[in-house]
Amino acid sequence: MQLLDGKLLSAQIKQEIAAEVAQINEQGGKIPHLVAILVGNNGASETYVASKMKNCEEVGMHSTLIRLDPSVSEAELLDKVREVNDNPDMDGLIVQLPLPDHINPDRIMETINPAKDVDGFHPINIGRMAKGLPAYVSATPQGVLEMIKRYDIKTAGKHCVVVGRSQIVGLPMSILMQRNTYPGNCTVTLTHSRTQHLEDICRSADILVAALGKPEFITGDMVKEGAVVIDVGLERVPDATKKSGFALKGDVKFDEVAPKASFITPVPGGVGLMTICSLMQNTLKAARGEVYSR
Numbered sequence: 001m002q003l004l005d006g007k008l009l010s011a012q013i014k015q016e017i018a019a020e021v022a023q024i025n026e027q028g029g030k031i032p033h034l035v036a037i038l039v040g041n042n043g044a045s046e047t048y049v050a051s052k053m054k055n056c057e058e059v060g061m062h063s064t065l066i067r068l069d070p071s072v073s074e075a076e077l078l079d080k081v082r083e084v085n086d087n088p089d090m091d092g093l094i095v096q097l098p099l100p101d102h103i104n105p106d107r108i109m110e111t112i113n114p115a116k117d118v119d120g121f122h123p124i125n126i127g128r129m130a131k132g133l134p135a136y137v138s139a140t141p142q143g144v145l146e147m148i149k150r151y152d153i154k155t156a157g158k159h160c161v162v163v164g165r166s167q168i169v170g171l172p173m174s175i176l177m178q179r180n181t182y183p184g185n186c187t188v189t190l191t192h193s194r195t196q197h198l199e200d201i202c203r204s205a206d207i208l209v210a211a212l213g214k215p216e217f218i219t220g221d222m223v224k225e226g227a228v229v230i231d232v233g234l235e236r237v238p239d240a241t242k243k244s245g246f247a248l249k250g251d252v253k254f255d256e257v258a259p260k261a262s263f264i265t266p267v268p269g270g271v272g273l274m275t276i277c278s279l280m281q282n283t284l285k286a287a288r289g290e291v292y293s294r
C-alpha cells in the first residue's frame with residue numbers, strides 16, 4: 001500500500017506556484033489576487049476559507065476575504081459578486097458553500113464572471129470542461145487528477161467508481177475520468193443514494209472515489225484487492241478525547257481499506273490540501289488570462 005500524500009504534494013505544488021508568482025513579480029506583472037466571500041460563521045467553512053487565504057499569502061498571492069452576515073439578502077450578495085466581477089485587480093472569486101437556505105446557490109454561481117470562476121462551478125465552465133475545452137475545473141476533482149498524475153497511476157481502461165453525484169465533486173469527477181486524455185479513459189460508474197447493489201459495484205472498482213459525506217461508509221469488504229482509493233469525504237464527528245471536541249473522518253474506513261489498496265489517500269492530509277492548491281493554480285491562470293483572455 002502506498003499513501004497518496006496530499007501534504008507532500010501540496011508542499012511541492014505550493015513551491016512551484018510561489019516560484020511563478022515571484023517571477024511575475026520580478027517582471028512587474030499582475031500579482032494574482034483571490035477573493036473569497038463567506039456568508040455567516042459556519043465553523044468548518046471558517047476553517048477552510050482561512051486556510052485558503054493563508055495559503056495564498058504563503059505563495060505571494062494577494063487575498064481578500066469578504067464576510068457577510070448570515071441574514072444578507074440574495075440581492076445584496078449578488079451585488080457583492082458583481083462588484084468583484086467589475087474589479088480588474090481581483091482575478092479569482094469563490095463564494096464559499098454551503099450558503100444559507102434563503103439564497104439560491106445556482107443564481108450566485110451563474111452571476112460570477114466565468115473568467116473569475118476559479119471554483120469551476122459556473123455552468124459555462126462545467127460545460128466547457130465536459131467538452132474538453134479550456135475551462136476552470138472544479139477544484140477538488142482537479143486536485144484528485146493532480147494526485148493521480150504525480151503518482152503516475154495508470155487509468156486507461158480501468159473501472160472508476162465514483163460514489164456521490166454532487167455538482168461540485170462527484171459529477172465533475174465522473175466526467176473527467178471518462179475523457180479521452182490522461183488521467184482519464186476510464187469506464188466510469190457514477191453512483192448515488194438510489195444506487196442498487198452499491199457494495200458489488202464498489203468491489204468491481206479499480207479506482208474508487210468516495211465523495212458521499214458519510215463517515216467511514218466504505219468498509220474493507222467493499223474494496224477490491226489492489227484498488228486505488230481516493231477519499232474526498234471530510235466530516236467532523238464528535239470526539240471527547242480531542243481538544244476541539246471533534247475528529248475529522250473521511251468516507252473510507254481507513255484501517256480496514258488501506259491493507260487492500262494499492263494507493264490510498266489519508267484524511268486529513270489528502271484531497272483537501274490538493275483542493276486548495278487547485279484554487280491557487282486556477283487563480284494564477286486567471287491572473288495570466290490563460291483560460292479566458294480578459
Ligand SMILES: NC(=O)C1=CN([C@@H]2O[C@H](COP(=O)(O)OP(=O)(O)OC[C@H]3O[C@@H](n4cnc5c(N)ncnc54)[C@H](OP(=O)(O)O)[C@@H]3O)[C@@H](O)[C@H]2O)C=CC1
Nearest residue numbers: 140164165166169192193211212213232233234271272275
Ligand atoms: N476534501 C475536499 O476538498 C472536499 C471535501 N468535501 C467533502 O466530500 C463529501 C461530499 O461532499 P459533497 O459532494 O459536497 O456532498 P453532497 O452532500 O452534496 O452530495 C453527496 C452525494 O452522495 C450521495 N450519497 C449520500 N448517501 C449515500 C449513500 N448512502 N450511498 C451512496 N451515495 C450516497 C448523494 O446522493 P443523492 O444525490 O441521491 O442525494 C449525493 O449525490 C463531504 O464529506 C464533504 O465535506 C467536499 C468538497 C471538497
Ligand SMILES: Nc1nc(=O)c2c([nH]1)NC[C@@H]1CN(c3ccc(C(=O)N[C@@H](CCC(=O)O)C(=O)O)cc3)C=[N+]21
Nearest residue numbers: 048051094095096097098119139268269270272273275
Ligand atoms: N465555493 C467553495 N469552494 C470550495 O472549494 C469548497 C466549498 N465552497 N465548500 C466546502 C468545500 C470543502 N473544501 C475544503 C477545502 C480544504 C480542505 C482542507 O484543507 N483540508 C485539510 C485540513 C482539514 C482540517 O484540518 O480541517 C485536510 O484534509 O488535510 C478541506 C475541504 C472546499 N470546499
